[in-house]
Amino acid sequence: MKKWVLAGVFIMAAIAGAVIYQVVGSRGAASLNGVEVDWRLLGEMDYITGSSSSELKALNGQAVKIPGFMVPLEDNQRDVVEFLLVPSPQACIHVPPPPPNQMVYVKMRKGTEVAVGPIWVHGTLNLVTKKSMYGDASFELVGEVVEPYK
Known part of the structure; x- marks a missing residue:
């Protein structure tokens, strides 16, 4: 059971990291966009x-x-x-x-x-x-x- 909880924590951390990377990365890219x-x-x-x-x-x-x-x-x-x-x-x-x-x-x-x-x-x-x-x-x-x- 502990293995599954630990695996779930790692998966959630990976997903949270990916979401944060996308949000921060898109803001950085937006500053490079412009007419x-x-x-x-x-x-x-x-x-x-x-x-x-x-x-x-x-x-x-x-x-x-x-x-x-x-x-x-x-x-x-x-x-x-x-x-x-x-x-x-x-x-x-x-x-x-x-x-x-x-x-x-x-x-x-x-x-x-x-x-x-x-x-x-x-x-x-x-x-x-x-x-x-x-x-x-x-x-x-x-x-x-x-x-x-x-």
């Missing part, structure tokens, strides 16, 4: 008047993922919390900087490693102008995850 936004859509923001297309307005406050290149705003060489996301490595910060609709100010919830190549940034998009020492950005992204672009 894929490309730079042509971001370019529809008129940074002079602040007006944008209805498609872009619909993304305000939504989960998105945007490809690009990181321009750190901090001196820390390993861990970065704030950076600008730009569409190409040639759009690095120079004089004059890229137009505001071609820069996304990213504020990560938790620090991330400095990325050298192309990346995806997942987070919540806000259509607000953010000022930085390198120029204005027409968008803010509250970042959740940075991953290599594949």
Whole structure:
């Protein structure tokens, strides 16, 4: 009888573990999901008047993922919390900087490693102008995850 009780406990523990794994895993995957936004859509923001297309307005406050290149705003060489996301490595910060609709100010919830190549940034998009020492950005992204672009 003890064997059956012990076997039942192990089976229940395995089932509970699988359920917990599915629930936690699906939440993690949900944070990586979001509308894929490309730079042509971001370019529809008129940074002079602040007006944008209805498609872009619909993304305000939504989960998105945007490809690009990181321009750190901090001196820390390993861990970065704030950076600008730009569409190409040639759009690095120079004089004059890229137009505001071609820069996304990213504020990560938790620090991330400095990325050298192309990346995806997942987070919540806000259509607000953010000022930085390198120029204005027409968008803010509250970042959740940075991953290599594949």
